[in-house]
Amino acid sequence: MKILHIASGDTWAGAEVQVWTLCTELVKQGHTVHAIILNPGRLAEMLAESGVTVTVLDERRFGFGKLLEKIKLELHRYQPDVIHTHRQKENILGSLANKMTISVPAFRTVHGAPEFTPSLKQRLQIGADRFTGKRLQHGIISVSDDLTEKLTGQFPANKIHTIANGIDAESVRRDAEAHDNDVAINDETTQYHVGFVGRMESVKRVDLFLKMAELVHHNARTKHPVHFHLFGGGSLLEEHIGWAASHNLNGFVTFHGHTNIIRSWIARMNLLVMPSDHEGLPMTALESLALGVPMVTHATGGLIPLLNAAACNGLVEKHCAEGYAERVEALLNAPPKVALPDAYTAARNASEITALYESALTG
Structure with missing residues (x-):
């Protein structure tokens, strides 16, 4: 399976560690993995060391429209079977680019609940993020039952799948x-x-x-x-x-x-x-x-x-x-x-996620 992940990579924290862990395990399990990372740094470097083909599109150099066009070009070039996004901006960009090009099954992982009171601009982004999750993506992966319960008020329940993080x-x-x-x-x-x-x-x-x-x-x-x-x-x-x-x-x-x-x-x-x-x-x-x-x-x-x-x-x-x-x-x-x-192993986490991918591809 050809799998494309889209992530920010602006920091090296829990979500970034999970993206790296999942992509590394997917490679181990025989899948071909490509990643679009919106910031140069440790995540991009670690993914490349793990056998992931990495494209860095620096969001500090490109605005939203330019990023969208570049991601569309990457989708045409790479032709993934599945797209998997992480965080709001990446969810929106990945979903829109996919809809405008290859229209393959798309998923997102929600790594945690919001931590801050959003500004007006952030509320607009949250609205766009929820729209793409409801209309343009096949599934929402939640990392805990508690988070799944919170997400049920935002997305259709049949789209939400609880899959715990894993580690090697x-x-x-x-x-x-x-x-x-x-x-x-x-x-x-x-x-x-x-x-x-x-x-x-x-x-x-x-x-x-x-x-x-x-x-x-x-x-x-x-x-x-x-x-x-x-x-x-x-x-x-x-x-x-x-x-x-x-x-x-x-x-x-x-x-x-x-x-x-x-x-x-x-x-x-x-x-x-x-x-x-x-x-x-x-x-x-x-x-x-x-x-x-x-x-x-x-x-x-x-x-x-x-x-x-x-x-x-x-x-x-x-x-x-x-x-x-x-x-x-x-x-x-x-x-x-x-x-x-x-x-809570990386192998189990990756297997459950690939089963989700496969169900979308065969369904």
Whole structure:
């Protein structure tokens, strides 16, 4: 099967990791995969290394109309059997270009719920995105049951298919080991290390993580002192750094910023904490479990079935600093043995998605 994916590639976060993981697995399974990426960067580079034919159409150089024309040319040239898009702009461009040219089955993946209150321009884009999903695409792939429920009010229910993200656990472990020497942690045997991985934006609730760190430190209920590590950048990074300094947390809290070797850092943590207001099915959670690192997370979205399947005992219903502090202390004192559940492998994810493609082609 010839499959074309269209994605932004402007960052390297959970959605981008899933695009790369899926395309890599599709290549492994014998499919021919092409990707149109709208920004040069890590996603385009990683896809090319995985055997995907990559075309970069830099959205910083081309406006919407020019991008549409160039994507139409790529569709004529490549003649894919199926088109699969990711994110709003890419959904709209891919759907319109497909309708105006080859009209093959088209799908999108919705990786998570909206995180911001939209502006007028964004509301217009949301409207166009929903129209193309309803009228111009064959199916909507949702990564969790919770997200599927939200999407049912926006798209016809028979178009929505819940397929959980997947990851190659062995590949994650090899990647972590490859950069192990580049990770330096002090007092690894006399301290516990608890991490946060994510963008410093309001939905990720870094404020709860920092308040939880303060509580755990002052409670002193764990067998060893705890050091807290935050990985990631974002618009609120400086604000969070300032808050931590003003509350005298610098002795036991470290902001590492963005890193390209996050899996190596995760592997050195005793525990990962994810206190987001809402999540779909974050790749970081799958990576953490693949590396045998337990998690404490908000009981939301795809994290609920994932952590239940992993018998992690880390779900928090009490979405406040005290709730996270209680669970962190409990898991540090009695850490569960965790692994990635079989239902969340890259091979299974790709097989379910290709079955969806095939049903559209034969139907």
